[in-house]
Amino acid sequence: MVDFSKVRAIDFHTHAEESCGCHADDGYDELQSTMAKYFGAPWNHPPTIPETAAHYREMNIAAVIFPVDAERETGYRRYSNYEVAEACAKEDDILIPFASIDPHKGKLGAREARDLVANYGVQGFKFHPTMQGFYPNDRMAYDLYEAIAETGKPALFHTGQTGVGSGMKGGNGMRLKYSNPMYIDDLAVDFPDMPIILAHPSFPWQEEALSVATHKPNVYIDLSGWSPKYFPEILIRYSNTLLKKKMLFGSDWPMIAPEKWLDAFDKQNFKDEVRPLILKENAMRLLGVTG
Structure with missing residues (x-):
């Protein structure tokens, strides 16, 4: 278990990637290397979970x-949620496992979600509408959302433009259209007790994201995917x-290192009393943990 009283921050958005060569037959390594160039990431192959x-x-x-x-939309084999959870269990002093399930899997996906929470320690779920090829408010996804809502765990959605592709x-x-945060407003209405996180500054829909998070009590925003030095002024003002x-x-x-993000965050115009909320306290409350 993470000792939340001792860690200095909680990074709410990191990716588990299978190590080099695991996807050589389906083009995934090319996708990753191209994205690394886009972000200027200093590695040849994505780090493993132990790394x-x-x-x-x-x-x-x-x-x-x-x-x-x-995998349904892209053809890239998924990294099994069970493998990720089992690897994270060996690193549970520092890692908090979330899972990812394509909502097109319907009731089968819902069953997997319940099993992962009940038996494998999964603490939330990640969706990437652009990669998974769906509108977040598509009713076909509701079987999965209902299962997640039953567990009380949060659902995190990629929003805005993506470096993927x-x-x-x-x-x-x-297709960027799937990741407009306004589609997630419907989820916040239909699943008012399910914590929802809008991932990233939602370019070019930043004001939509701020509107949804302001209006709906169960909607949060994570500030990943951009260096804080590029944050729009309105995002800092609302923060x-x-x-x-x-x-x-x-x-x-692994596209942006946490220390690089934090260094840029230190230089931006965030209030002193707000910084600990963003870095740790809000995440603890969302995860239902105490320090």
């Missing part, structure tokens, strides 16, 4: 970590005021 844990342990930062199940021919088939208890630190590791 991620070692880095976060050294930084004294706890990390929410998840795969992305997009950026610069590749046709964006590698990725300091109306949404100060609903903003979460996230890096988007």
Whole structure:
């Protein structure tokens, strides 16, 4: 178990990627290397879960970590939620496992979600509408949402433009339209007790994201995927005021290292009393843990 009284921060957005060569037959390595160039990430192959844990342990930062199940839409084999959960169980002093299930799996996916929470320690769920090829408010996803809502665990949704497929021919088939945060407003209405996180500054729909998070009590925002030096002024203003208890630190590791994000965060105009909320306290409350 993570000792939340001792870690200095909680990174709410990190990715579990299978190590080099595991996807050589389906193009996933090319996708990852292209995305690494987009972000300027300093590695040749994505780090393993033990390597991620070692880095976060050294930084004294706890990390929410998840795969992305997009195999139906992309053809890239998914990193099994069960494998991720079992690997995280060996690093549970620093890693907090989330799972990812393609909502097209319907009741089968709902059954997997319940099993992962009940028997494998999974603490939440990650969705990437652009990679998974669906509108978040599509009713076909509701069997899965209902299962997640039953568990009381949060659901985290990629929003805004993505670095996945950026610069590749046709964006590698990725359609940005699916990740408009306004579609998630319907979920906040239909599942008012399910915590929902809008991941990233939601370019080009930043004001939509702020509107949904301000209007709906169960909606939060994680600040991953961008260096804070690029944050729009309106995002910082809402972080300091109306949404100060609903903003979460996230890096988007391994594309952005947490120490690099934190260094840029230190230089931005966030209020002193807001910084600990963003870095740790809001995440603890959302995860239902105490320090």
